[in-house]
Amino acid sequence: MSGVDVTAGAGKDPGSPPSRGRPRISPAATSAAGFRTLLAKEVLRFWKVSFQTVAAPVLTGVLYLLVFGHVLEDRVEVFPGVGYTAFLIPGLVMMSLLQNAFANSSSSLIQSKITGNLVFVLLPPISNREFFLAYVAAAVTRGLVVGAGVLAVTVWFAPPPLRAPLWIVVFALAGSALLGVLGMIAGIVSEKFDQLAAFQNFVIMPATFLSGVFYSVNGLPPFWQAVSHLNPFFYMIDGFRYGFFAVADTSPWLSLAIVLAALAVASAIALSMLARGYKLRS
Amino acid sequence: MPEIAAIEVTALFKRYPRVTALDGVSLRVEQGEFFGLLGPNGAGKTTLISIVAGLARASSGRALVMGHDVVDDYRAARSRIGVVPQELVFDPFFTVRETLRFQSGYFGLRRNDEWIDEVMANLDLAAKADANMRTLSGGMKRRVLVAQALVHRPSVIVLDEPTAGVDVELRQGLWAFIRRLNREGHTIVLTTHYLEEAQQLCGRVGMLEGGRLIALDRTQALLHRLADVQVRLRLRGDLPPALRAQAVEQGDGRVRLRVGSAADVEGVLAACREAGSGIEEVEVGHADLEDVFMQLIAGDRERRAA
Numbered sequence: 014m015s016g017v018d019v020t021a022g023a024g025k026d027p028g029s030p031p032s033r034g035r036p037r038i039s040p041a042a043t044s045a046a047g048f049r050t051l052l053a054k055e056v057l058r059f060w061k062v063s064f065q066t067v068a069a070p071v072l073t074g075v076l077y078l079l080v081f082g083h084v085l086e087d088r089v090e091v092f093p094g095v096g097y098t099a100f101l102i103p104g105l106v107m108m109s110l111l112q113n114a115f116a117n118s119s120s121s122l123i124q125s126k127i128t129g130n131l132v133f134v135l136l137p138p139i140s141n142r143e144f145f146l147a148y149v150a151a152a153v154t155r156g157l158v159v160g161a162g163v164l165a166v167t168v169w170f171a172p173p174p175l176r177a178p179l180w181i182v183v184f185a186l187a188g189s190a191l192l193g194v195l196g197m198i199a200g201i202v203s204e205k206f207d208q209l210a211a212f213q214n215f216v217i218m219p220a221t222f223l224s225g226v227f228y229s230v231n232g233l234p235p236f237w238q239a240v241s242h243l244n245p246f247f248y249m250i251d252g253f254r255y256g257f258f259a260v261a262d263t264s265p266w267l268s269l270a271i272v273l274a275a276l277a278v279a280s281a282i283a284l285s286m287l288a289r290g291y292k293l294r295s
Numbered sequence: 296m297p298e299i300a301a302i303e304v305t306a307l308f309k310r311y312p313r314v315t316a317l318d319g320v321s322l323r324v325e326q327g328e329f330f331g332l333l334g335p336n337g338a339g340k341t342t343l344i345s346i347v348a349g350l351a352r353a354s355s356g357r358a359l360v361m362g363h364d365v366v367d368d369y370r371a372a373r374s375r376i377g378v379v380p381q382e383l384v385f386d387p388f389f390t391v392r393e394t395l396r397f398q399s400g401y402f403g404l405r406r407n408d409e410w411i412d413e414v415m416a417n418l419d420l421a422a423k424a425d426a427n428m429r430t431l432s433g434g435m436k437r438r439v440l441v442a443q444a445l446v447h448r449p450s451v452i453v454l455d456e457p458t459a460g461v462d463v464e465l466r467q468g469l470w471a472f473i474r475r476l477n478r479e480g481h482t483i484v485l486t487t488h489y490l491e492e493a494q495q496l497c498g499r500v501g502m503l504e505g506g507r508l509i510a511l512d513r514t515q516a517l518l519h520r521l522a523d524v525q526v527r528l529r530l531r532g533d534l535p536p537a538l539r540a541q542a543v544e545q546g547d548g549r550v551r552l553r554v555g556s557a558a559d560v561e562g563v564l565a566a567c568r569e570a571g572s573g574i575e576e577v578e579v580g581h582a583d584l585e586d587v588f589m590q591l592i593a594g595d596r597e598r599r600a601a
Contacts, residue, residue: 050400058388129384133443135350136378137401138370295351 048143051134055151059117067159070113074105075161078170081227091229092260098171100254103181104226105167107188107253110160115196115217117155118148122200123209126293135294139140141287145280147196152193153186160185173257180265182254182283187272188249192217201286201293219248230262245275265275299362300481301326301451302347309342309358309506311386316342318352318506324499326361326450326486329477331497331514332486333588338488339505341381342456348378361450374402381455381486383436385428391415391439394422395446402447414442417472434465441469445476450576452476453484458492470496490584494518500584502591509595517587524562525580526552531573535566543586548575555581 059066082098089097125131134144174179195217203209224246230238241247242263252268255261261268287293302324306467307318318457324330325532332340345351347358348364349372357364363371386394392411411445414525415421418438437457454473458466474496477483487493493500494514502510510517524548525543528534528550534542541563544551560579567574 046403046405050405053400054389054397057393057490061388082528125386129380129382130386132350132380133386133398134401136373137398138373138403178376186386226538236333271559287485290352294349295345 045177046254047137047139048147049141051139051147053255055117055121055147056154058121059151059155066113066117066155067162070109070159071162071166074109075166078102078167079103082083082170092258095173095258095260096171099173100229102164102167102173103169103228103254103257104250106164106271108221108224108226108249109163110156110185111188111221111249112217113159114152114156114192114197114211118152118193118196119200119203119209119213120196121148121151123203123206124195126200126204127206131293137295141284145194145284145287147227148197149190149193152196153189156189156192157185157283158160160189167288171185176259177256177265179256180252183269184249184253184256184265184272187269188253191245191249191272191276191279194283197283198279198286201291218256220244223247224250225262226250246270248272300324300359301328301361302484303359303362304343304347305357305509306399307343307358308354309339309346309351310354315506317346317356319356319502320506320508321510322501322511322601324451324482326482327480328476329474329483329496329498330485331493331500332484332503333488333493333500334486334503335488335592339506340503341455342484342506343503344378344453344484346446348376349373350378354410360598374447375449376451376453377447377449379440379444379452379454379457383433383440384475385431385436385439387427390425390427391420391431391442392464394428394439394500397448398443404447410448411442411446411524414445418442418565419468434462437461437465441472449481451484453486455486456488457485471525476490476553494584498560503536504592504595507595510566510591512565515582518582518584520587524554524557524560525582525586526554526560527576527578527580528563528574529576531575532571534594535570535572538563538566541591 078098078101082101085097087097091097091100122131126136139147183218196205199209199212203212223241224244225241230241230247230251233241248263248271251261251263252265252272255268300323304320304322307320308315308318312472320339320343322343332343334340346353347365349358349369352366358367360372361375363369365372372453379445392415395411395415396407399405399411405522412421415424418441420435420442423435428436431439440453444454452473455471463468466530470492473485485493485497494540497514497535498515499508499513501508512520529548530550531548534545534550536554541552541554542550543553552563554563557579564574565575
């Protein structure tokens with residue numbers, strides 16, 4: 014045992030000045046530090062298992078490119094003058110980015126809920142907004158890391174041009190944020206791993222696959238074109254792809270407006286769940 | 296004006312669709328107390344603690360930690376309370392030190408290594424600082440939970456069944472450390488169903504049963520509610536009618552009687568002899584918290600049945 018009086022100042026009135034033993038915890042400092050710490054913990058969490066969370070999805074992206082690119086390269090020309098492999102790369106990058114952003118917040122929350130260690134985040138003075146922002150920022154980080162990884166590995170097969178790079182950044186951020194928020198909602202609502210898996214397999218996967226990753230929506234029959242335009246994932250992929258080719262199925266401004274609107278709605282839902290303590294603070 | 300209470304709850308209700316977990320609990324724990332919250336499983340102890348810690352929301356009523364409302368002023372309230380949860384939970388991704396650094400950061404303390412080292416040393420965790428949480432034994436994981444509750448040096452420390460499934464050595468070490476924290480000014484709130492532990496440690500206890508507080512008093516006063524001395528007898532015949540009012544338990548030729556003091560034992564024996572009850576065995580002992588507890592619960596159940 015140490016001889017230092019390690020707990021001096023405990024039990025003082027709440028308003029009393031800080032003493033040597035009890036560091037002052039100002040609300041502003043807690044606020045910023047709580048968010049930063051939770052973000053750091055969430056990033057370290059996926060980084061510690063990066064083989065699984067980063068390398069695996071990058072490999073999957075490359076496999077898609079090799080298989081579909083090889084089979085379809087000479088048969089399909091989606092945009093004039095753009096080879097199929099080059100067309101496919103941005104779609105695969107965005108698909109990986111979106112799926113991994115979703116996976117990060119949803120799997121972290123469900124694991125913490127099931128193992129019970131979410132209590133460590135619920136006990137400290139972390140506000141709902143900080144909680145929300147930290148999980149979403151970590152999801153964006155994972156999405157961007159995986160997306161950059163897929164791009165770095167696939168770009169050599171058929172370097173796509175970078176005609177409007179700002180759009181690439183804007184859609185990567187907005188798309189990963191939206192999926193991070195959706196992942197948070199799924200993580201909060203789900204009580205078991207299979208409920209989350211159902212969300213992932215029956216909502217996120219079909220929506221990403223049917224969004225024009227592998228084809229241009231304009232090549233579909235009118236009915237399916239109309240259906241695709243109801244899918245927010247279509248706008249994320251289409252807007253992201255516009256950044257490379259400056260050609261897209263629809264206007265990037267329209268796509269951005271729809272993605273931001275979806276982000277606003279999803280965020281409002283997630284924040285209201287947190288405010289009510291839905292399934293987190295019983 | 297009285298000093299600010301460490302914990303103050305007023306008319307606290309928690310209703311779930313099928314069950315009322317807290318049925319109007321009001322309670323004040325003063326600063327510096329070592330307070331025991333007792334009750335059988337399902338009595339509402341953990342629900343009460345969860346509301347005070349902000350993990351659950353009350354259906355109605357109010358809870359304050361060091362004068363701060365746990366809902367309206369949750370930042371101030373939560374930064375003044377440390378909770379050791381009942382379940383042995385941990386985050387398998389991190390080492391002990393990482394776990395404690397993160398916990399510290401959540402409370403706004405980002406350069407807190409000196410204190411983290413101190414806490415680890417006190418809980419004999421230093422050698423395991425860089426071990427992954429997954430690799431620790433149950434007892435070690437329990438110590439980390441205690442350390443996590445202390446990283447922000449809370450004024451109020453709540454331990455929810457901290458010694459459930461813990462070996463004797465850790466139990467002793469843990470209580471020595473907690474007692475020291477109490478001496479140094481921390482308020483300690485302990486829930487346990489090991490009544491012996493509560494009797495040894497807690498200056499005051501509250502007893503919950505069915506979501507209601509059925510007793511709240513100094514531990515000694517509560518023990519005095521039952522006569523200090525009890526006589527256990529085995530008789531061949533019947534208990535003399537004059538002694539029946541003093542019987543706490545009776546059956547099988549055995550009887551347990553309450554007497555005022557050791558001196559009164561003689562009177563009891565004389566009465567039995569005179570009535571020809573035939574004494575086969577005599578044992579003299581003290582009432583313990585369990586007796587008080589059983590009696591209070593039985594009384595409460597009778598009252599509610601009536």
